[in-house]
Amino acid sequence: MADIEVKDIKYTSKDFTSSQDVRWCPGCGDYSILAQMQRTAPDLGIKKENFVWVSGIGCASRFPYYMETYGFHGIHGRAVAIATGVKVNRPDLSVWVATGDGDLLSIGGNHFIHVCRRNVDLKIILFNNRIYGLTKGQYSPTSEKGKKTKSSPFGSIDFPFNPLSLAVGAGATFIARSLDRDPKHLQEMMKRAAAHKGTAFIEVFQNCNIFNDGAFEILTEKETKADNVLVLQQGKPMIFGKNNDKGIRLNGLTPEIVDFAQGSFSINDLWIHDEFDPDSTRAHIISRFAEKPGFPTPIGVLKQEFKSTYDADFHEQINNIRRTKGEGDLRKLLFSGNMWQVNESNKINNN
Amino acid sequence: MEKDSLELHDVTVRFAGDSGDGMQLTGTQFTNTTALVGNDVSTLPDYPAEIRAPVGTTYGVSGFQLHFSNIDIQTPGDSPDVLVAMNPAALKVNLRDLKAGATIIINVNSFETKNLRLAGYDVNPLDDGSLDGYNVVQVPLSSLTSKALDGSGLSAKDISRSKNFFALGMMYWLYSRPVEPTIDWIDSKFKSVPLIAEANKKVLMAGYYYGENTELFTTRYFVEPAKLPQGMYRSISGNEATALGFITASVKSGLPLFLGSYPITPASDILHELSKYKNFGVRTFQAEDEIAGITAAIGAAFSGALGITTTSGPGLALKTEALGLAVMTEVPIVVIDVQRGGPSTGLPTKTEQSDLLQAVHGRNGECPVVVIAASTPSDCFYMAIEAARIAFKYMVPVILLTDGYIANGAEPWKIPEPDTIPEIKVKIRTEKEGFFPYLRDENLARPWALPGTPGLEHRIGGLEKANITGNVSYDPENHEFMVRLRARKVKNIENDIPDLVVAGDLDAELLVVGWGGTYGAINEAVNRIRENDKKVAHAHFKYISPFPKNTRSVLKKYKKILCPELNLGQLSQLLKAEFMADVETFNKIQGLPFKSYEIENKIETMLGEL
Structure with missing residues (x-):
């Protein structure tokens, strides 16, 4: 298998910028995600020609047109399935998927859970703006219950998906979340995903300033961010708050907010985050923090697990069979089974 | 007991039983052995969608028909000469398909009250004279199998499951086929369960010797090898x-x-x-x-x-x-x-x-x-x-x-x-100079540039593309141009595929056209008509989009065109739309292939109208 990494070529973000005009709405969060990717790509140690970006349909799915790499803009919901075909056929390529909450979790939900289950070595970036943008503003599978949109003028009655919980449940081996308005953090997550072998999933909260403006404001604005966002760090206690005065402890399987000022618990009682915890129960608990009143929204790496990838196993099996059975011989294959010879005198010789 | 030996030119056999009776396996074994002795052979497996439908019911009947011959044959046979019916339901379902006077080999053990009721028989058809026109051979297949495996240590269920090998052995004797290919197959298939392997072989041989010794069969048949072109088959x-x-x-x-x-x-x-x-x-x-x-x-x-x-x-x-x-x-x-x-x-x-x-x-x-x-x-x-x-x-x-x-x-x-077999030429683009993803070659094909190739990075997708550059384009003229280009590209393939071949009488007034799997039935029907000194031609489409280049001129030559199809006339519709051809459609939509006599009768009728 060819090595996808390279050390001696120095790229800049310009090398990854295609000649196409970017056609997202001015102010869209997608610009930041694109910029962070173009800034990160040169440092990933991957040859430009070995990148493939695959997408489905939606605003996010225009992404491949703007990356100066190989790209395939697919059909709605199928990005992950197309990307699986690329990666399984060519494990030497670094295959990335740009997708939205409708594309990945509604029409493409089936492919998403199955790619996680198989652990295909794909990097999936979910642009989650909790709205259908390209179709001009209907509620999405991540929209909050009660949301008023064009297709739910009296409020949506759908319960939303929690994409991180779904990824944990489906067995993704790298699960992270970031924010379009936190470039450094987003870049870091992209680098971590790129380095991971297996299905890497990053949910990026992304603002749609046309149809769902301010959906994540509380998480991205200076005044409110610290009190509402928990930055997960490996081996570090879960601390948040403007003055780093709050934390989370795990009581049995129940997470609890700890306020240091109240004095009953100190920093020593806090939950120490372990990305590599082999039991995904705790990753699942973290994924649901934000659904609890008073809890912060976690960003960072929830979970990383090391196990064999589908594409590697796929080719290992082929190679093993080639070794044990020997390289396929077409003549032997055709001339097999129940054969008999018909010769000139029309006599039959059985083989 | 000395028995008569009779040569036949072709035989159609159908094995039928419960879907758990192993009829597909039995039919496949008989087919393989028959091919090995050099007969031409054609098969038609017919099984229910349910894996194990309730035992004994008519909808659980699984069948396997094969036609073997000493001449070149094209179909699995219109009507069986022989039916092996493992139970009453198998008889009930298949009886109407049999040739007049056909032989019916019946597992008489299964013709008891419960199975008769499940098959919907009020009276046992073996007793009421309803099978009088047939040569009915009643064999206690189940009990003979049990007897053969007496003391084998197998469960009653396992013993019952091997009765298909008894039927197979008996049919091998009746049609003078060797048992060795099936013995070899059993040995390799049941390698890990020698007890089962031995039992199946024992039952196969018991069936074979039963055929030889029973007075139920007075004649043994043989079919000479077919005269096929020499080579390995x-x-x-x-x-x-x-x-x-x-x-x-x-x-x-x-x-x-x-x-x-x-x-x-x-x-x-x-x-x-x-x-x-x-x-x-x-x-x-x-x-x-x-x-x-x-x-x-x-x-x-x-x-x-x-x-x-x-x-x-x-x-x-x-x-x-x-x-x-x-x-x-x-x-x-x-x-x-x-x-x-x-x-x-x-x-x-x-x-x-x-x-x-x-x-x-x-x-x-x-x-x-x-x-x-x-x-x-x-x-x-x-x-x-x-x-x-x-x-x-x-x-x-x-x-x-x-x-x-x-x-x-x-x-x-x-x-x-x-x-x-010719090599298949594939052009993979590696040349960086002048590359665009939607460049066109002489066949209007765009270049195939593979990820991993330096300098050929490009994006493609489902949005309309500008010709040559492959950039996303909503330009009205470009869209029409691209729609026409894609259509022209496919249409041009007519220059790269074989002409439509007309078989039979080129100067006939009636042309039978078909496509796909109806080839054998049409061909057999046309040959039989021609054997009776009547003229008919046959053209079979293997390329439908695009049609072969000479299609129009072929269709024009004939006064009447008949198109048998296993649908409501879909090829007919395409031929009418594209060539304004006056096609008479002949349909069958029963989930079954045409029998060649059905087409033969239709041709006869049309020839009569000329």
């Missing part, structure tokens, strides 16, 4: 041939074969077959659904594989949108549709030709693909290679239509020497 089904064809295309093109597939009857056997041949580098991906099957194949083709996906009607419907994507991105993939009875779930295990219009037209937008069809089990091999050749040369998706009948049916195949 094997028995092959359409699904096997399809799998071998794509492996051959992979070897001949030097590209890896990637199959994305979701299991579906009656196409799954292609997935099973290809999964065995990983030492050819075959990449089989069992996808989570039909759509993932084709989209993964598209992804694989984009990155340089021979990307294929196998399916049947409902699956083709699900792949529709992705086929459009392959048309738009001009990625070479092959979709194999093993047609079955529709609409919806329809008749999953029965044959039909009703996906033709879906294949040709069933997509949004102006969305031309190449549609070709295999006409016999072994033809699937050559059409698979042809599908790959066209896909690569023109960067276009190709649909290969087969059907349940030729997919599961088997025939002897003269194995070709691989060296005689």
